[in-house]
Amino acid sequence: DSGVTQTPKHLITATGQRVTLRCSPRSGDLSVYWYQQSLDQGLQFLIQYYNGEERAKGNILERFSAQQFPDLHSELNLSSLELGDSALYFCASSVQGTHEQYFGPGTRLTVT
Amino acid sequence: GENVEQHPSTLSVQEGDSAVIKCTYSDSASNYFPWYKQELGKGPQLIIDIRSNVGEKKDQRIAVTLNKTAKHFSLHITETQPEDSAVYFCADSNSNSGYALNFGKGTSLLVTP
Numbered sequence: 001d002s003g004v005t006q007t008p009k010h011l012i013t014a015t016g017q018r019v020t021l022r023c024s025p026r027s028g029d030l031s032v033y034w035y036q037q038s039l040d041q042g043l044q045f046l047i048q049y050y051n052g053e054e055r056a057k058g059n060i061l062e063r064f065s066a067q068q069f070p071d072l073h074s075e076l077n078l079s080s081l082e083l084g085d086s087a088l089y090f091c092a093s094s095v096q097g098t099h100e101q102y103f104g105p106g107t108r109l110t111v112t
Numbered sequence: 113g114e115n116v117e118q119h120p121s122t123l124s125v126q127e128g129d130s131a132v133i134k135c136t137y138s139d140s141a142s143n144y145f146p147w148y149k150q151e152l153g154k155g156p157q158l159i160i161d162i163r164s165n166v167g168e169k170k171d172q173r174i175a176v177t178l179n180k181t182a183k184h185f186s187l188h189i190t191e192t193q194p195e196d197s198a199v200y201f202c203a204d205s206n207s208n209s210g211y212a213l214n215f216g217k218g219t220s221l222l223v224t225p
Contacts, residue, residue, distance in 0.1 A: 002155065002157070004155075031210075033212060033213070035213075042215060042216075042217050042218065043156070043201060043213075043215040043218075044215075045209075045212040045213060045214065048210045048212055050210070055210040056209050056210030056212050058209075058212055090155050090156070092213075094211070099144040099146070099161070099163075099205060099211050100146070100158060100161065101146075101158070101211075101213060102158060103148075103155035103156045103157070103158075104155050105154060105155045106154075106155050
């Protein structure tokens, strides 16, 4: 158990809908990263937050957004969902000043 | 980000043999190279990492080597066991991208008894 929690574990929704994925980092970790894992694209970095502020952006679609709250949990919002958005979404957390990232168990999103 | 190439994509070894997975990177600014193990239905688990100021690191049966000049790094697993069967990912990162991980495509390792 990495100490990173993600909810929900599974999510099934229809095209055009909007969903919110939630992540709680390990105790003491200030940084949260979101990654998408799909068969064709592999593991891809989406976005990073550090202590409430956006720090880095990767291959994140404009339909996707995220935020980190004062209690350090983070939410990833996916809107206007398409079939191709079906994937595993992971968040990872790390402590300021270190590189090590610890991953949560992921949320499996299925868009039908 | 720039590419991380990982080989092989699949690897089958007999229990007790060694397994080697190789990665190459292209970003000269990369200075951190972790390896993750992902079992079915789980998130990636950090198993070992190496920084650019170190050439080799070992942790029990697992070792990682880094050749900065050639821009490649490798994972070595000795005395493999069936529970080592999983998908292994290499990655690189640097401070320019907030240490976001840039992953290879993964190696599916099967250890047969």
